[in-house]
Every structure is written in structure tokens, then in C-alpha cells.
Amino acid sequence: MPYTTAEQPPATPEVLHPWIAGVRTLSFTGPPEETFVRLPEAVTKVVLRVTADGRRDVLAVGPRVRASYHEGKNRVSCVELNLAPGTARPLLGVPAAVLVGRVIALDGLPGGAARRLAGELRWLDPQEAVPHLAEALPGLLSDAVDxxxxxxxxxxxxxxxxxxxxxxxxxxxxxxxxxxxxxxxxxxxxxxxxxxxxxxxxxxxxxxxxxxxxxxxxxxxxxxxxxxxxxxxxxxxxxxxxxxxxxxxxxxxxxxxxxxxxxxx
CATH class of the missing domain: 1.10.10.60 (Homeodomain-like)
Structure with a gap:
């Protein structure tokens, strides 16, 4: 297999319920042998991605209205945090519609919480992201969900x-x-x-x-x-x-x- 994925329950842990609707960790062990398919998905994500050469990206990934098909990735690990409906503006500083089809550096968004969240996540290993956010996320938020x-x-x-x-x-x-x-x-x-x-x-x-x-x-x-x-x-x-x-x-x-x-x- 060119990659493995592990799904975590959508509410892990309880303190993240209002913000995180689901978590997925992916490890691409490569070299890629199969097509990597990104299904259409009406979800905004925060993604921590670590490549084999040590590059680290913390990204806001907007909804995808159509599928895309890729050659695959080689030795990349990431954790994808699916934001709960209604969370984009208070956490990222923009409505979800602004992010459709886009991948943006999280610290480039206008929300102060987004910049702080990027700083919290950047140097973590992907498997550390969820337990760390359970402690850090409530204190990062400047705007509450209506x-x-x-x-x-x-x-x-x-x-x-x-x-x-x-x-x-x-x-x-x-x-x-x-x-x-x-x-x-x-x-x-x-x-x-x-x-x-x-x-x-x-x-x-x-x-x-x-x-x-x-x-x-x-x-x-x-x-x-x-x-x-x-x-x-x-x-x-x-x-x-x-x-x-x-x-x-x-x-x-x-x-x-x-x-x-x-x-x-």
C-alpha cells in the first residue's frame, strides 16, 4: 500500500466537541503505487503536515466541491482536523465560503486564533496534535460560536x-x-x-x-x-x-x- 490512514472518533476528547467534528491521521510511507483520491467534501480542515525532509506546514484547507486524483505522496505524515459546522469564522476569521477550493497557510488568515493555533501546532508530531489541542484550544479562542x-x-x-x-x-x-x-x-x-x-x-x-x-x-x-x-x-x-x-x-x-x-x- 502506498499509504495508510487511521480514523479517530469524531469527538476526541470531549472538550473539542464544539470545534472539531472529526480527526484523520495519514501516513504516506511510499513510494506511491496507487492513485490518491480526494473525494468531494463539504468540510473545512486544519491540517498539520510533515514531509520527509522536515518541512512543516499548518494549513487551512477549504471544502472541495469535486473530486481530484493525484499521483500520490512519498513519505508524508499529517493530521487533518475537520472543523465542526459554524466554526470557520470564529476560529479562522473568515466564512467557510471564502476557503472553498483553497489551501492557505493558517497563520496567513486574519483570525488571531488562527495565528495562535498555527503556532501551537507547528512543532508537534501529528499524533500529538489532538491531545495538545484538548488543553490549548479553549485558551486560544477570542470569539465564541454563536x-x-x-x-x-x-x-x-x-x-x-x-x-x-x-x-x-x-x-x-x-x-x-x-x-x-x-x-x-x-x-x-x-x-x-x-x-x-x-x-x-x-x-x-x-x-x-x-x-x-x-x-x-x-x-x-x-x-x-x-x-x-x-x-x-x-x-x-x-x-x-x-x-x-x-x-x-x-x-x-x-x-x-x-x-x-x-x-x-
Whole structure:
């Protein structure tokens, strides 16, 4: 295998619950032999990356609206901290929508908390990041999450996500249930998630198709994830992944590109 990944529970430890929705550690032991796929993801991340030559980057990585395919990495270790919905502005100083498709040095963002967080993380080993943040993060924050706005946003995210036995709700129904207008819901998502409610639901459904494809028929999977039919699922998958499902799972992928070596703006 060209790389290994280890997933940690999304709430580790409890003090990070309001800020960190999930943690992933990756170790690319190389040399790369397989395509490294970055799925679409409606999540903003803080990433600590350490390369074999000792280079250390602490990055803000914005949501990805489409998949990308890379040649792989060689001897890189990193920890990815998935920010909880509604956390980007108070922690990073910018709405999540500003970061879509971007990789930015964390200390280059306007938030004072972002600069302090970059300083805290830079010289840690990736496996040390989470326990260190459990002690340091509360003291780094200068702006608090607005609890009422965040509660509405996170309820909207849950309603528009695929759950076992339940596809995503319609955006208009979610807005009605949360007692906000569709415009207000879009504004909440732009600031706290980075993409519109509709696009969030599309990304979540396609990611669910990727993870469940080995255990269900295409038609069953389309129904379970809230598509009108299999044709609708195939069209959405192609739009976000660059190839239809059958091609993706057969390894017939789009052209590869090198992994990004450093921040881009």
C-alpha cells in the first residue's frame, strides 16, 4: 500500500466537541503505487503536515466541491482536523465560503486564533496534535460560536445528510422545520459550511455512494441515498467525481495531477 490512514472518533476528547467534528491521521510511507483520491467534501480542515525532509506546514484547507486524483505522496505524515459546522469564522476569521477550493497557510488568515493555533501546532508530531489541542484550544479562542445560529446550522446539516434508512430532506422542508427562510439557510451554510444546502446534500450523497457501493445494488443504493432513480445518481456522481460510478469502481479514473506541495491562495 502506498499509504495508510487511521480514523479517530469524531469527538476526541470531549472538550473539542464544539470545534472539531472529526480527526484523520495519514501516513504516506511510499513510494506511491496507487492513485490518491480526494473525494468531494463539504468540510473545512486544519491540517498539520510533515514531509520527509522536515518541512512543516499548518494549513487551512477549504471544502472541495469535486473530486481530484493525484499521483500520490512519498513519505508524508499529517493530521487533518475537520472543523465542526459554524466554526470557520470564529476560529479562522473568515466564512467557510471564502476557503472553498483553497489551501492557505493558517497563520496567513486574519483570525488571531488562527495565528495562535498555527503556532501551537507547528512543532508537534501529528499524533500529538489532538491531545495538545484538548488543553490549548479553549485558551486560544477570542470569539465564541454563536450558539443559536450554530444549533440551526448543525440541525440543517444533519437533516440534509444521508442516515441509515433515510435520505436527505428537501431544502425547503428543512428551512420550514427550522423556522428560517431558504435564504437564511443558504446564508448560514455559506458562512458555516462553505457551500449551499443543496450542494452540501449532493456531496454527502455522492460520498455515501462511494462508501456503500460494495454492499448494495446500484438501484437500491440510489433509493437509499435519496435519488429519484439510478440515472439521477449516475449523473450526480459523474458531475462530482469526474467519471460515472462503474468507471470509478473499475479504476478508470480521470487524469492524475501532482499533490499540492504547499499552500495556494
Amino acid at each position: 450558539p443559536s445560529r450554530t444549533a440551526v446550522l448543525r440541525a440543517g446539516v444533519d437533516a440534509l445528510s444521508v442516515r441509515l434508512g433515510r435520505g436527505p430532506a428537501q431544502v425547503r422542508n428543512v428551512a420550514r422545520e427550522l423556522a428560517v427562510s431558504e435564504r437564511q439557510l443558504r446564508n448560514l451554510f455559506a458562512e458555516g459550511v462553505g457551500v449551499s444546502p443543496k450542494h452540501y446534500a449532493r456531496i454527502d450523497r455522492v460520498r455515501t455512494v462511494v462508501t456503500r457501493a460494495a454492499s448494495a445494488r446500484w438501484s437500491e443504493l440510489a433509493t437509499a441515498t435519496g435519488y429519484f432513480d439510478q440515472s439521477h445518481m449516475t449523473s450526480d456522481f459523474r458531475s462530482l467525481m469526474g467519471v460515472p460510478p462503474r468507471s470509478y469502481f473499475a479504476g478508470r479514473l480521470p487524469a492524475l495531477s501532482p499533490c499540492q506541495a504547499g499552500p495556494r491562495t
